[in-house]
Amino acid sequence: MTEPNQPQPDPNKPEPTIPPLDTIADSERMPPRTPRTAPPRPAPIRLRDDVPTGALVAFGVIGSAAVLLALIKGVPKVMDWSHHQDWRWFTQWVATVADPVHAYLAAHTAGLPLTASSAFVIWQGVGLAALILAWLTGAVGARLTWIAHGACTAAMVWDAAPAAGRPVATALVVLAWTIGSLFALRGLSLRPVLNLHNHPAR
Known part of the structure; x- marks a missing residue:
């Protein structure tokens, strides 16, 4: 119910029209960019x-x-x-890694033009070259070669080492590879790199 003194709306009166919305270009909405100037660097000492x-x-x-x-x-x-130091631990460590690799190459190069000694020299040269190049240049190919060399070395030692000492020999290979990776894989990060490009509005 409505109050008696309240005026009644006129049903014939037209509704007010809504004015159209004027669109503004994005270039006009954003304030113009001002170039950021870096602080002046001090002059080098001569x-x-x-x-x-x-x-x-x-x-x-x-x-x-x-x-x-x-x-x-x-x-x-x-x-x-x-x-005055006892370096036998180092030579024994090298022999624990190198002897199974040489035995594996000798067993799996039978019938090939490549001898086991040549394959052993190639294995040493590739590992040393990959380590040096990955350390000095940080090239992706050198790092991939270093990773593949370490994986192949661990597989050969696991296959050719005596059954009783197989876990220890493989662990020493992994430990030696991780020590070399401190130099070969330096600066390598597993975090994804996000490239955010701020394009100006048109």
């Missing part, structure tokens, strides 16, 4: 102009004396220390 000649000569003399002192005093001590 040895000839900024450092006195006497200081350069003093630094050269002190540096040369320090190098000579390190060579005279340090090298004999290092050599004396190395002579």
Whole structure:
């Protein structure tokens, strides 16, 4: 029910029209970009102009004396220390890895033009070259070669090592490969790289 004094709406009165929406281009909506200028870098130090000649000569003399002192005093001590160390653990580690590989190659190169000794040399050369190239260049091919070399080495040692010492020999291969991977796979990250391109609006 409506109140008696309330005016009644006129049914014949037209409804108000809605004005059309004016679209604005995106280039007009966004404020113009202002280029970001990097802070000025300090000028590099020029040895000839900024450092006195006497200081350069003093630094050269002190540096040369320090190098000579390190060579005279340090090298004999290092050599004396190395002579008193027992390095049999290292040679035994190398033999634990290399002997099964050589035995595997000798057993699986029968009837091939390639001898077991040549295959063993190739195995050593490929591993060393892949390690050095992956370390110095970080190339994908060198790193893949290093990974494949480690996997093949572990498989050969697992197959040719004695049954009783097979797990230990394979573990030593993996440990040696991971130590080399500290250099060969340096800087490698498993996190995905997201490239976000901010295109200007048209």
